[in-house]
Amino acid sequence: MEDKNPDRPSLAPRNWGGWISVGFIWLIGRTPQRLGIALSAPLGWLILRLMKRRRQVAERNIERCYPELSQQDRDTLVKDHFRSLARMLFETAWTWTSSDKRLHRWGVAENAEYANRISREGRGVLLITAHSTCLELGGWFGVKAVTKPWAVYRPLRNPVIDWYSIRCRARYLDGTISKRVFRTMIRFLRDGGVLWYAPDQDFGPRRSIFAPFFGIEAATLGAIVSLVERSGCAVVPMFPAYDEKTRRYVARFQPALENFPSGDAVADLTRINAIMEQHIRKWPAQYWWVHRRFKTRPAGEPPFYD
Secondary structure: OOOOOOOOOOOOHHHHHHHHHHHHHHHHHOOOHHHHHHHHHHHHHHHHHHOHHHHHHHHHHHHHHOOOOOHHHHHHHHHHHHHHHHHHHHHHHHHHHOOHHHHHOOEEEEOOHHHHHHHHOOOOEEEEOOOEOOHHHHHHHHHHOOOOEEEEEOOOOOHHHHHHHHHHHOOOOOEEEEOOOHHHHHHHHHOOOEEEEOOOOOOOOOOEEEEEEOOEEEEEEOHHHHHHHHHOOEEEEEEEEEEOOOOEEEEEEOOOOOOOOOOOHHHHHHHHHHHHHHHHHHOHHHEOOOOOOOOOOOOOOOOOOO
16 A cells, blocks of 8 residues: 655656656646646647657557448547547646645536445445546546545656655545555455556456457456455446536446356456446547557467557
C-alpha cells in the first residue's frame, strides 16, 4: 500500500522537469470547463499530428476492432479519439486540483448501491473498469459514491508527478495499491475493502490468458480470476463516460457478476472482455486506443503492429 502523504521530492535539478509539469497541471486545473473543452479540439488536432507512432497504433486498433466501418468513419473515430485525449489533460488537472463542490456540478454516479450493499455486508468489492480518456474525472464520481475506496495504480517514472498524483488522489481515495503487489490486493479485498481496478491492458504472455476482445484473441490478465478466487470478493463493473451533448460525466455501476469465477478462466475472462466491449461500443472515441492492446499474439500469429 502507498502512504497517503508520501515524502515530497527535492527541488534538485534532476526534478525540475517534474516540478514544471506539476505547475503546468495546476495551471490547467484553473481553466473553466467550457474553455478547456473548447481548447481540446485544436489541441487534439495538434497531438494527432505530433504523436505519429501513437496515431498508427490507434488506427490499427480501430481498423481491426471496427472492420464494419468505412475508412472515412474510422478516420473520424481516430480524430475524435485524439480530441478525447486532449480533453483528458484538462479532466485530469481538474480532478487533481478542483474542489469537490466544483466537480459535483459536472456529473453523477448511477446505481452505486450495487457496490455499497455488498460492502455493508463486509464482503470485498472489486470495481472493474476499462481505460478510458475520462477515467480520472469520470471515475471520480464513481469512487466518491462508494465507501472507503482504494485504487490499483501504476507507479509513474517521474518521482515528482508520482508524488503529486498520490497526494491529489488522496482527496477522493482512501489509498492506493501498486499493481505490483498482488498479495496486498488479496488481503485488502479479503478484509472487505473496495478496490478500483482497470485490468484491460496487455501485460505480456507470462501473466495473461488469451480471450476474445472485439473478436480478436487478446492477452487478458489472468490475475483477475485468481484475485477473486483467493479473496472471495464480488466483482462489480463500473464505467465512467463523458456526454459531449450535455457536457456531463456519469459513472455507471452494474450488478455484481453472478457465478464468477466459474472454474473456467477463459470463459470468465471472455465475459469480462465482453462487458468492457459493450461499454466501449457506446463511447468508442473515449477508449484508450493508443495502447498496444494486442501486442502479445498467440503462437504462430504474425505481429499485430508493424
